[in-house]
Amino acid sequence: MRHIISILIENEAGALSRVAGLFSARGYNIESLTVAPTEDPSLSRMTLVTRGNDDIIEQITKQLNKLIDVVKLIDLVETPHVERELMLVKIKTTQETREEIKRTTDIFRGNIIDVTAHSYVVEMTGPSDKLDAFVSAIAADNIIEVVRSGTTGISRGEKGLHL
């Protein structure tokens, strides 16, 4: 099952490699990982998407908690939450396809943020499967490149992951 582990970690040099190293050393898989400092510059917030059965996820959270730099973590999948991912897609355009691509972008509530005579750059956010859907709606031949941020997320309601 897919899990989204949200981690509050000391914003120290090497903190990211401790997490990444743990996953490779113990053979856990990382689907995506995003990290950036929070409003408190001494802390970073990391969102890590992984897959595994309950036993593996239990070990992953225990091993992460064991890292000295990890302050707190939660598995977002266990609570109501929202998740988002940012994607930028560069698409080849021709006179004939420009209108169609713009319409598709509108349907997916994306924005065209760069235009040249022969290309668009589309910006889109949403849950990962929506982004997948957009990519498959565009003819593969027309896609020049895709860049995705990986999933980030937050729990719903008043409670939050903080000190």
Next chain:
Amino acid sequence: MELSGGQIVVQCLKDEGVEFLFGYPGGAVLHLYDALFHQEDVKHILVRHEQAAVHSADAYARATGKPGVVLVTSGPGATNAVTGIATAYMDSIPMVIISGQVSTPVIGSDAFQEVDMIGITRPCVKHNFLVKNVADLAETLKKAFHIATTGRPGPVVVDIPKDITDPKIKIPYKYPKKITMRSYNPAVKGHTGQIKKAVELLLSAQRPIIYAGGGVILGDGNKELIKLAQTLGYPITLTLMGLGAYPATDKQFVGMLGMHGTYEANMAMHESDVIIAIGARFDDRVTGRLTEFCPYAKIIHIDIDPASIAKTVKVDIPIVGEVKSVLKDMLELIKDSEIKTNPKALAAWWKQIAQWRDVQCLEYDRNSGLIKPQYVIEQLYQVTKGDAIVTSDVGQHQMFAAQYYPFDKPRRWINSGGLGTMGFGLPAAIGVKLAYPELDVACVTGEASIQMCIQELSTALQYKTPVKIINLNNRYMGMVRQWQEFSYESRYSHSYMDTIPDFVKLAEAYGHVGIRIDKPEEVRSALEQAFALKDRTVFLDIITDRTENVYPMIEAGKAHHEMKLRVALGTSTDRELA
């Protein structure tokens, strides 16, 4: 008080009460070594190879309970230390390793003797620090000692660039008395509700067994463990790392469990209905095949490290906390509990165990005319009156020592259990002897292992650490040869050397006493002679039966009840025998 970075490090060690610093100088730590020159409180022990510095400090920690401290230079000094660090990490030994690093402006430029020590050691330390500012030095060292010695202990590396220890830059020094870290707060007390449940399960057991490990020794919980076992009257088995946590000569002790554990310990585990695991981690050498591990048992597991619980074996009642504190709470509850142990069931269980004991799984051929390694260990036990600290290397001799030297006290058996590091024994013995000059220290080793850190014979002379080296010389890497015999149709691929040195001459060349023994009747007197030479390191090169194997054995992929015995149990299955 204004101090340079180098002086700060030395002062921090003094303030931590560090007695010995095991190390080896080099370019990146010259400022530090200069600071060491001007004081005598912290005694520096100059090893002959950095790996040995870590093993010596590690064994000092195992024997005393105090953290072991190491100082090595950057680059090769640091990488040489890594095997030692990994050894300490696998066995959860509290250590602080200070490594020199190239100066901060040149970090990352492939400077002379530069390695990414933080990156290299990350998977084998509890934590590590790179100090980038001299103002952070004292606090970082405090954190290092705090992390190393609390919770589940472990080695902590502090990597210090050369410019941080510059004698020209001085800053006010203050060593923090206490440190709190928002991201590190190890559990102490166990959960009361869980402890209550555990006590109820434990008291209602029919075929219980206590399975305790190195965590009991590390957490100084052996008194409570003895109390628990004796209050309940239950059988107790110990892991390789736990030996000494419960007196091995007591009748409730059924021996070590696992791959080379006793038949009775492994059978009792297999047939038990309640297991209480205390400071043990269900290592693969203990459990055998996991799918058949203790099929009838409910399991209580006490451990300070939540990640050790349910890692490989599902547990019914997990308790996270310090062994000592949890056992104390348990003893209180047992005293007041309305449930009492079941004497009838227990008597039947002990009767069953007695039958397994009758198999006499540790018996061996005493009339071969050859020196049996088991016999040497038995004699070592008698000559030292069971009161020596025994260090060992890794292999058959290690298992023989564990099986035939009954340890009655904790911190008397010093070996590399988790990583299985050959070369550990001699530097370990030196570290132990420095801590306890008045005690007999024996290093049980083999002719292959001893050569991995043989250069430390020189250190032993310099610091006058008269240890006794019991070299069980079978002219083979015995354990490798044993596995090749059992699993590779005796194809002894590269498990022997045909140029073994003359250890007597070697010992003498290093300034020690060397004695070669090749007759069984000489063993006793040679041991007596060695231990009588109080102020000399003695190398006993004992030529043992080269075909001897370690029995009993759970072969790879087998379960507890499928032990290979020296003398097969006839046609009856183990259960019928029971």
